[in-house]
Amino acid sequence: MRVLAVFLLFGASLRCRAQESPYFVTYDHHLEEPGNLEIETFSTIGVPRSGQNAYVAPYMELEYGVTARWTAELYLEGQGTAGDSAVFTGWRLENRFRPLKREHRINPVLYLEYEDINEASRIQKEITGIPDVTSPNAQLQPTKDRELEAKLILSSTVRDWNIAGNFLTEKNLSRDEGFEFGYAFGFSRPLSSLASAQNCRFCRENFIVGVEFYGGLGSTVDGVGFRDAAHYVAPVVSWQVSENASIHFSPAVALNGLGSPVLIRFGYSYEVRGFGSKLAQLFGGRR
Amino acid sequence: MRVSNRVGFLGLAACMALAAALHGQNTAYQQDPNWRAPQEAAACANPLAHKPEAVAGGQKLFHRNCTECHGEDGSGLIKKHAADLLLPAVQDQTDGTLFWKITNGNVDRGMPSFSKLPELQRWQLVLYVRMLKQDVALQATGTKK
Numbered sequence: 001m002r003v004l005a006v007f008l009l010f011g012a013s014l015r016c017r018a019q020e021s022p023y024f025v026t027y028d029h030h031l032e033e034p035g036n037l038e039i040e041t042f043s044t045i046g047v048p049r050s051g052q053n054a055y056v057a058p059y060m061e062l063e064y065g066v067t068a069r070w071t072a073e074l075y076l077e078g079q080g081t082a083g084d085s086a087v088f089t090g091w092r093l094e095n096r097f098r099p100l101k102r103e104h105r106i107n108p109v110l111y112l113e114y115e116d117i118n119e120a121s122r123i124q125k126e127i128t129g130i131p132d133v134t135s136p137n138a139q140l141q142p143t144k145d146r147e148l149e150a151k152l153i154l155s156s157t158v159r160d161w162n163i164a165g166n167f168l169t170e171k172n173l174s175r176d177e178g179f180e181f182g183y184a185f186g187f188s189r190p191l192s193s194l195a196s197a198q199n200c201r202f203c204r205e206n207f208i209v210g211v212e213f214y215g216g217l218g219s220t221v222d223g224v225g226f227r228d229a230a231h232y233v234a235p236v237v238s239w240q241v242s243e244n245a246s247i248h249f250s251p252a253v254a255l256n257g258l259g260s261p262v263l264i265r266f267g268y269s270y271e272v273r274g275f276g277s278k279l280a281q282l283f284g285g286r287r
Numbered sequence: 288m289r290v291s292n293r294v295g296f297l298g299l300a301a302c303m304a305l306a307a308a309l310h311g312q313n314t315a316y317q318q319d320p321n322w323r324a325p326q327e328a329a330a331c332a333n334p335l336a337h338k339p340e341a342v343a344g345g346q347k348l349f350h351r352n353c354t355e356c357h358g359e360d361g362s363g364l365i366k367k368h369a370a371d372l373l374l375p376a377v378q379d380q381t382d383g384t385l386f387w388k389i390t391n392g393n394v395d396r397g398m399p400s401f402s403k404l405p406e407l408q409r410w411q412l413v414l415y416v417r418m419l420k421q422d423v424a425l426q427a428t429g430t431k432k
Binding site: 020021028030031033034035036065067068069098101102103157159160162189190192193194195196197199205243273274 | 340341343344345346347348350351355390391392393394395397398399400402403405406407408411
């Protein structure tokens with residue numbers, strides 16, 4: 001029942017994302033347009049192995065284009081496990097900076113995030129090791145994880161394909177777990193390169209499809225490598241349902257026996273254009 | 288006579304400035320001298336130049352991606368410091384230059400990169416920006432008649 005309550009709380013406010021990256025984990029070099037606010041709700045459903053319980057981990061993102069080279073995001077996340085409980089699992093503040101002015105063959109973006117979450121977090125926006133999906137929430141929630149995370153995002157546009165790779169490192173400030181590492185890699189393209197004349201929902205240009213791969217690379221404490229970490233491959237699709245909104249879906253399949261065998265991810269986002277100037281107007285600022 | 292001409296000219300200029308201000312048109316737009324397309328990019332021809340039917344898709348894309356700053360008619364909103372796309376300073380640029388500018392943006396002046404759009408869609412936008420000029424010319428002809 002509580003799982004359903006958490007799901008409805010976040011699901012009811014479902015709004016979507018303008019046609020952008022279809023990835024759930026991988027970041028590309030496209031930032032939010034300055035002054036625009038994107039309100040996004042996503043969920044990760046974990047399909048259980050034997051001995052595990054199914055869970056749903058919804059999260060809300062508020063993404064704002066501070067400048068054309070800086071995007072900031074606030075995350076609020078929760079989690080509900082069947083046969084257990086529903087809990088709030090914390091918040092994250094993320095910043096992405098684009099150091100280069102122009103488009104290049106490879107476009108770097110620097111990413112810095114502060115996380116104030118607990119061990120019950122299961123949104124799996126990044127994977128560095130093996131998420132604990134078996135311990136009860138009552139045991140996991142009191143353990144705080146205040147973490148700093150940095151990513152190097154490299155992304156290219158080759159014809160109509162986007163190819164993006166991310167390398168991440170994470171440091172838990174709450175206790176010494178060394179530096180943890182992870183990766184994400186993806187490629188995607190729209191189904192049609194040309195925009196049709198009609199304002200249609202089901203036009204091919206409104207769909208972007210691709211694949212992403214992500215997983216952990218160990219830590220300085222347990223050793224760096226592909227072993228002892230979950231890895232996933234995930235087809236991704238996004239559908240722009242209106243000018244401001246899009247729906248995203250991705251079933252991720254585990255490539256080894258660690259973590260959940262399948263993660264079903266879906267989300268909806270809505271872009272408020274000119275949010276910054278509308279807010280300034282509201283408070284009597286410059287139009 | 289000359290004095291009355293001068294007064295008339297100043298009056299006309301003031302009226303135009305007032306009309307532009309009321310309309311929000313950014314006629315005072317100054318190009319960024321550092322925002323220049325490389326020669327190779329500027330020389331690129333629009334692959335859709337002989338497909339005028341593609342302009343309708345360009346209009347849709349313009350409405351979706353550009354009107355927030357450049358306005359519905361492309362005249363550029365002063366509050367956004369956005370270019371008036373009807374000005375000769377913009378229209379005299381080559382298709383390749385416009386394509387390069389849409390692709391790269393000018394992040395220091397707040398113009399984002401639109402490289403997330405497929406290449407042909409960016410060329411559709413160039414087609415539509417050209418069409419804006421023709422629309423204004425047609426409107427002007429209609430007004431005179």
